[in-house]
Amino acid sequence: MPASRGRRQPASMTCARSNDVDCGGCVSSRRCWGNEATLGCGFLVKRVRPLDAGDVLFREGSAFEAPYMVTSGCMAVTELLADGSERIVAFRVPGEVVGLESWNREVHRFGALAVSSTTLCRLRWHRAGTAVRHTGLLRALLAKATAQSDASLPWPGLPAMERVRVFIEDFRDRAGQPLPMTRAQIGQYLGLAEETVVRALKSLERRP
Amino acid sequence: MPASRGRRQPASMTCARSNDVDCGGCVSSRRCWGNEATLGCGFLVKRVRPLDAGDVLFREGSAFEAPYMVTSGCMAVTELLADGSERIVAFRVPGEVVGLESWNREVHRFGALAVSSTTLCRLRWHRAGTAVRHTGLLRALLAKATAQSDASLPWPGLPAMERVRVFIEDFRDRAGQPLPMTRAQIGQYLGLAEETVVRALKSLERRP
């Protein structure tokens, strides 16, 4: 859990105070960046107000400003479907980034909302390459982008119970926390009905 | 298992001749890199021997050497499953990159094979950052990585016909060529049986 420097966070939406932080001085920098973040190497972020479960960080189609590093909790990346329903494209846990998919777009390709109480750091980001000129930061972002496509995606070809099993294993390995999302959200991610997720989980805890 | 088709002839390894090319001097550079590739800015590649349909470019688990830019044809990104079967994670068309998912790994996360006759350029790549120090190239690769996660993935929550419809629309928009892959490969990608793909396509051409 990142130590907050000030006593308390301001109550406004996006932090008005300029509280840029150099990741090289943060005790959690290793979880976020591995060993690449050292003081003054370009890894600057702004800590933003914590989100409660259900809070929306940004919506699909809203103007893109910057990606965010998840520092605690869990975020859901969402996509609106033609029929008006919403599917969950991915869950992001500490050390992973939301919004990076839209880094060279005008508007966000996906939405993002908090699954549980979540803290984030907004990456320092200027348009037109005035920032992000540091090779190290670009390499780190490319590593994030490729590692996140690494995550095992739900695939329709497997039966429901197998999809659920792969999901909880993958999430346990990445996050190491008990599942923070609802059964319905797991269903929105795996393309299963909530009831099917329940039955699969029950069946798995009987026979792992 | 590994369906070695009798009709195809096997491919030898990558081209032995050293024929490095600066993308800034290539007539196709715009399709590959947009407007970012100019002479001497670090976009160097090596053209490799064309692949026939079915030829394997690299296997999952083999040592990672470099990503490849697809310049014509179509590639399939594959993943072995626990039960020994093989699913197709993505199709890559000209202007897209294969192998980038493994850029910071020792071995390839996925395999890659040609769906149709395909030509590729191997990106110039040195380990330990002696190359890829050019900001422009890093930015371009990050753009590729994020744009490819942009591609609409198959999602189990939609009915079969809808998945097929989304797929052919997405492929038409990206590639602009008639579907080069077999119905079975479409099924491996969408998680559908070959017969279901056939029925869906038939149903779609009757009523788009």
Add this chain to the structure above:
DNA sequence: CGGTTCTTTGATGGCCATCAACGCTTGTGG
């Protein structure tokens, strides 16, 4: 205690995987 959200269990119907079979095309060898 009412209200809300999440979880769980049961019954039913429909979609789709599976099996089986056949036509079509291409390449190969007698």
Add this chain to the structure above:
DNA sequence: CCACAAGCGTTGATGGCCATCAAAGAACCG
């Protein structure tokens, strides 16, 4: 040339998995 094999595309019949509907516990909170 013709027969044969192999791969691909297509169609039909059947059974099982899972979405859907319905309803009731369970946990939380004002």
